[in-house]
Amino acid sequence: MAAKTVFILNDREVRVALPAGTALVDFIRDDQRLTGTHVGCREGDCGACTVLLGTPGAQGLRYRAVASCLFPLADAAGCHVVTIEGLNPDGRSPSGLTPVQQAFVSEGASQCGFCTPGLVVSLTAFLLEDAGLNLDDAVTAIEGNICRCTGYTAIRRAVRRLLHEVGRLPQDPGERLPALIAAGVVPAYFAAIPVRLKELPAAVAGKSVRQPGDAVVMAGGTDLYVQRGPGLAGKELDLMSRREGFAAIWPEAERIFIGAAATVSDLMESRLLAAAFPPLAGFLRQVSATQVRNRATVGGNIVNASPIGDLSVILLALDAAIGLRRDAATRERKLSEFFLGYKKTDLQPGELAAWVSVPLCRDGILFHFEKVARRKRQDIASVNSAIGLEMDGERIAAAHVSAGGVAPVPLYLRAASAFLAGRQVSAETVREFIAVAGSETAPISDVRGAAVYKQALLGRLLFAHFLELFPGKLQAGDLP
Ligand SMILES: Cc1cc2nc3c(=O)[nH]c(=O)nc-3n(C[C@H](O)[C@H](O)[C@H](O)COP(=O)(O)OP(=O)(O)OC[C@H]3O[C@@H](n4cnc5c(N)ncnc54)[C@H](O)[C@@H]3O)c2cc1C
Ligand code: FES
Ligand code: FES
Numbered sequence: 001m002a003a004k005t006v007f008i009l010n011d012r013e014v015r016v017a018l019p020a021g022t023a024l025v026d027f028i029r030d031d032q033r034l035t036g037t038h039v040g041c042r043e044g045d046c047g048a049c050t051v052l053l054g055t056p057g058a059q060g061l062r063y064r065a066v067a068s069c070l071f072p073l074a075d076a077a078g079c080h081v082v083t084i085e086g087l088n089p090d091g092r093s094p095s096g097l098t099p100v101q102q103a104f105v106s107e108g109a110s111q112c113g114f115c116t117p118g119l120v121v122s123l124t125a126f127l128l129e130d131a132g133l134n135l136d137d138a139v140t141a142i143e144g145n146i147c148r149c150t151g152y153t154a155i156r157r158a159v160r161r162l163l164h165e166v167g168r169l170p171q172d173p174g175e176r177l178p179a180l181i182a183a184g185v186v187p188a189y190f191a192a193i194p195v196r197l198k199e200l201p202a203a204v205a206g207k208s209v210r211q212p213g214d215a216v217v218m219a220g221g222t223d224l225y226v227q228r229g230p231g232l233a234g235k236e237l238d239l240m241s242r243r244e245g246f247a248a249i250w251p252e253a254e255r256i257f258i259g260a261a262a263t264v265s266d267l268m269e270s271r272l273l274a275a276a277f278p279p280l281a282g283f284l285r286q287v288s289a290t291q292v293r294n295r296a297t298v299g300g301n302i303v304n305a306s307p308i309g310d311l312s313v314i315l316l317a318l319d320a321a322i323g324l325r326r327d328a329a330t331r332e333r334k335l336s337e338f339f340l341g342y343k344k345t346d347l348q349p350g351e352l353a354a355w356v357s358v359p360l361c362r363d364g365i366l367f368h369f370e371k372v373a374r375r376k377r378q379d380i381a382s383v384n385s386a387i388g389l390e391m392d393g394e395r396i397a398a399a400h401v402s403a404g405g406v407a408p409v410p411l412y413l414r415a416a417s418a419f420l421a422g423r424q425v426s427a428e429t430v431r432e433f434i435a436v437a438g439s440e441t442a443p444i445s446d447v448r449g450a451a452v453y454k455q456a457l458l459g460r461l462l463f464a465h466f467l468e469l470f471p472g473k474l475q476a477g478d479l480p
Contacts, residue, residue, distance in 0.1 A: 010086025047145030054080030144289030220295035260299025317386035
């Protein structure tokens with residue numbers, strides 16, 4: 001008998017005895033018959049299955065948009081899950097629509113309507129959580145929602161209209177929710193959810209779903225569900241989100257530690273990381289789209305060992321170390337030594353990735369990331385690369401350079417990094433550096449491009465690092 005998972009679905013408490021790995025969307029549609037949540041791709045690509053996930057934490061209840069096709073039912077324990085039906089249960093606005101729905105209707109932003117519930121949920125999450133509420137950020141919030149018939153111009157108009165009509169919302173999270181309830185964006189029952197979640201029975205609100213041992217280690221599930229799909233339904237899960245401290249980000253001994261279960265969104269919102277590496281959050285916007293970023297973790301990105309993993313490549317250039325834990329013992333390895341071969345790592349049976357840590361440099365580092373993919377958003381890279389430079393005046397004191405898509409592993413460019421140390425930046429240095437990097441890589445031809453294309457692309461990305469970091473020192477014509 002599967003352990004019971006208890007959570008609040010829309011305005012009802014549910015106690016579910018289905019297997020832990022059941023995809024949340026299947027429970028919502030097949031069991032609960034809430035069919036406004038659609039299924040387009042089952043791979044996190046289309047956003048049709050987007051639901052709101054409200055998770056209690058130190059900062060109160062936080063709502064995020066997630067893809068319910070990649071979400072294990074057990075991870076809903078103790079949370080508030082909201083489907084499109086839960087956003088407008090009583091048709092309270094004069095037209096019977098919420099302001100988000102109304103903006104879509106007014107601007108003709110929906111035709112067949114297949115994508116519309118997902119878009120409405122994503123925008124509602126944006127209104128609940130975003131600080132600035134500007135048009136660019138609102139568009140970013142729906143980058144993971146694909147529409148095949150309306151066209152994005154009308155959707156963009158709907159977003160603009162919505163922001164205009166909702167007006168300025170309070171920044172303070174305590175004031176934001178009442179304002180959204182008053183505006184009819186979310187229904188009144190939302191106000192009581194934090195208290196109702198606290199009253200859920202603790203034993204079934206998450207703790208009973210931990211099954212270490214033979215269980216499948218699952219963090220965000222964004223990789224696992226795509227690889228193993230329905231095969232996960234009957235499995236016991238060891239949920240990283242339920243492990244104490246695994247999602248924390250903290251400073252210690254001249255380093256920043258990032259818990260393995262921290263998500264891409266956690267990294268983007270971390271003040272600590274923003275202070276140490278100001279451009280990082282901007283680069284992380286290139287990772288997938290909102291629904292996936294809200295779930296995809298650092299540990300999952302590293303352990304799945306994809307040769308084009310963006311976080312792995314970024315962390316290699318930040319000279320990261322990884323903490324590998326079995327029971328109470330943790331051993332540390334350089335991330336550059338962790339990847340052993342295609343999808344092969346130094347993780348031993350029974351070990352978990354517990355954290356990664358990156359050193360802090362007193363004078364800061366120059367950091368840059370480049371990624372080329374077939375689509376600008378919601379796609380993994382053909383080739384990506386990152387660089388971290390410690391400067392001593394005009395001289396490069398230390399360098400860490402990495403690349404993805406040019407070897408069987410996320411590659412630390414050891415020789416190219418060593419080549420840069422001690423040199424001044426010049427066109428000649430950069431040309432030689434690119435040649436050294438080329439000698440360390442061996443891309444293969446696949447659906448993301450021919451080997452010769454990837455090799456040429458890497459050279460361009462390495463050059464772009466210097467163009468961006470040293471404006472005026474190099475010209476496009478200096479490219480080898
Ligand atoms: C639509 C879509 C777009 C994507 N776009 C990108 C992109 O732009 N860039 C990119 O880099 N990736 C992308 N990905 C891939 C994926 O989202 C990332 O690799 C993500 O970081 C994986 O993390 P996760 O927490 O979801 O991993 P999971 O799926 O939970 O786990 C992945 C693997 O790691 C293991 N694991 C997880 N955590 C631990 C741990 N702490 N200790 C030991 N083992 C662990 C699991 O057992 C599993 O084998 C995309 C995926 C999708 C579905
Ligand atoms: S069904 Fe396409 S993202 Fe879930
Ligand atoms: S309205 Fe048809 S897919 Fe968007």
